[in-house]
Amino acid sequence: MGRTKLIAVAALAAVALLGAAALMGAVALPSGGGRLLAAGPTPDTLATRQAESEVQTVRKEGESVFVGATPQLLAAGAVPAYPPLPADIALQRVRIAPGGHVDTPGDDPRLVLLYVERGTLTVRNTVAAVVTRADGSRTAMPAGMTFTMGAGDAYVSPVRSGGELRNAGTAEVSLLAALLVPDLPGTPPATPAP
DSSP states (O other), X not given: OOHHHHHHHHHHHHHHHTOSSSOOOOOBOOTTOXXXXXXXXXXXXXXXXXXXXXXXXXXXXXXXXXXSOOOOOOOOOOXXXXXXXXXXXXXXXXXXXXXXXXXXXXXXXXXXXXXXXXXXXXXXXXXXXXXXXXXXXXXXXXXXXXXXXXXXXXXXXXXTEEEEEEOOSSSOEEEEEEEEEXXXXXXXXXXXXX
């Protein structure tokens, strides 16, 4: 399968994360790259414009053009490996009560883009991960290390990884998770895990 098709399918996961009910952001693919990028003007740029007629849009092939709309990229990450196609795509919100946790086996076939909406999440991943912090900085986490993520932080959990997501705090944690799940022979379409 070609790199372009794989990147396009990965972009669908990020688009799903940005919301089905109210599109809060967008994803565009740079030519020749595998990273997901925000497309369109920033809120600061929009605030300085006097009229729509003044908007000069530079559009790359495959990117969306925003007029009277402001994209907000919530989460992004490099896709280290992709599950086989065809695949199902899903967006889920996960709420974890204080003391609650989600355990995922180390052979999980899903590619997951995880975004913390609120609360403090304690994570232990079976493979190395790169966390994109709310301020845009990135932190590399070695396999097996326990780390925390706060509101606005995100990471990609690659195929064949697992671990634990735990709420060690006193307030509910809310996450958005975009999942790409390979269609395995003899199985029904994927349903997001609780």
